[in-house]
């Protein structure tokens with residue numbers, strides 16, 4: 291039964307049991323409607339407690355029902371039934387109360403939350419706005435500024451913050467149900483219903499207007515964010531019933547939109563990886579992680595593990611490097627503490643789980659070792675040969691290489707079934723994407739352990755086969771090559787970057803290169819020069835910039851010149867581009883932004899199709915996850931393969 295009801299004296303306890311996250315499915319909605327009627331029909335029931343089994347309160351409407359014709363009772367009807375019930379309901383929240391889950395809770399007369407609970411309205415992340423009264427009830431419980439941030443930002447708040455704001459009436463100490471029973475006993479039924487409360491207007495109209503404008507500007511084309519801002523604004527101005535009707539109309543319009551279909555596609559695709567059969571083995575424990583190399587990547591990986599509660603043993607080539615690595619990791623952790631990602635107590639506890647060494651011996655305690663040294667195959671092979679002798683026989687050995695052959699690395703250890711690729715993206719403690727590179731002879735439980743490790747670090751994991759550049763860097767190289775062709779054909783770096791920003795990328799491909807440093811790719815191009823196909827078009831402009839020492843931001847000039855750290859178009863670069871065009875006899879063409887983006891996206895799609903045809907990626911959703919999580923492809927466009935499917939369907943229609 292998705293919903294059960296049991297009597298506890300003059301209190302009824304309504305329990306939702308709908309794994310994995312108690313989504314408000316059709317069965318749950320029906321069960322709740324019946325519970326409202328049963329409790330209201332029983333004069334002996336004075337209060338009702340709404341709770342959930344399992345790990346969380348209701349995590350929202352059931353996303354899996356979105357593609358089907360909606361079935362009554364609709365969630366707004368259930369929410370209204372609870373709010374208008376004669377018998378007052380109390381929500382006992384643990385885990386997360388999100389979207390429709392929080393809307394159900396706000397229909398109750400009161401809310402009590404476990405101290406580690408989170409409450410939010412993340413609908414904008416699915417291209418929606420709350421569709422069951424969330425935008426109208428929330429500003430009646432919390433200040434308008436908080437409501438606007440929660441609805442348009444889509445991020446949950448913790449129980450303590452929710453309590454301070456007025457969203458929950460109590461934070462339970464100890465047993466949640468017992469605390470809810472105490473609250474029920476003191477509930478009289480005279481408490482105001484949420485919609486009967488006045489809205490909590492903003493403290494200052496001008497700053498509220500500025501907050502709204504800033505949210506809309508940051509949306510970068512995502513319609514749901516602007517719609518969320520307008521919905522909260524309406525709730526502050528209109529009578530509740532009119533605001534509810536307008537919210538529902540806006541919700542239904544967004545639900546039918548391409549952007550919402552795209553965002554729901556990405557949401558489900560990000561979770562599909564871990565349901566891959568190769569991830570179904572039994573994971574090994576990975577409580578203690580060794581990290582080899584404490585440079586930018588190694589330090590970021592170590593920090594990501596520490597922030598996820600793991601123990602880290604970092605190894606560098608000598609004492610001085612180990613000390614420098616320890617300081618690098620510590621400064622990342624201090625920054626995380628300053629940002630409130632960890633509190634001071636956690637920050638201190640992390641320190642006790644971290645050590646840096648100039649020798650391999652401590653790695654005998656590691657369950658998983660991640661090599662993050664520089665990209666030289668011989669050096670990596672030597673490291674793995676050493677790891678083979680110093681680590682436990684069942685310790686998993688991973689390489690963070692971004693393009694080298696993981697099968698070749700695995701061949702250096704006696705048991706290659708314990709070797710896998712874990713390709714992090716820089717900065718490793720921030721970027722969500724993690725490519726799990728699956729070599730030929732790896733064991734299933736090692737892949738399953740990598741998937742469980744990714745989930746523990748809250749990473750978005752994608753399985754990749756072994757090839758040069760795996761999925762992400764292969765596709766990035768392809769569209770970066772196309773961008774080089776574009777500037778030889780007539781565009782300038784600023785044209786390409788503007789087109790990409792207007793498309794929804796956080797930055798363009800040339801700005802990105804200046805940020806990462808042009809010298810890294812230059813070194814790779816020089817390494818590959820001998821094997822490059824002489825018949826393939828080659829653009830030498832980036833090489834010429836590097837020959838002048840223009841490596842990007844770090845040298846004050848690259849594709850752009852940097853004045854006060856701001857990129858400025860540089861006539862010297864334009865002259866260099868003109869000279870290259872002339873040398874090749876290219877008459878520059880005028881390239882409008884949509885033509886630029888068509889070529890950039892097509893380059894992604896054609897390389898992605900090769901990656902799929904070669905079996906390197908399992909499905910088009912993996913490509914979209916890689917491009918949105920790894921390279922800032924706008925999530926509300928769904929990714930290059932989602933776009934291709936829409937284009938192909940349009941052509942077929």
Ligand code: T1G
Nearest residue numbers: 310313349350351352353354388389390412420421422561
């Ligand atoms: N509906 C259906 N299934 C869901 C779901 C949902 N809302 N949320 C998660 N799942 C599934 C997910 O697909 C996965 O399935 C499993 O649960 C574990 O998820 C009217 C219309 C709750 C914080 O946007 O943020 O309410 O792969 O791997 O990392 O206004 O899931 O195991 O088969 O993410 O512990 C609003 C979305 C909906 C919340 C848990 N709610 N979910 O994170 O586990 S719209 C959301 C999450 C709405 C109303 C509107 C997270 C989580 P499987 P997981 P997790």
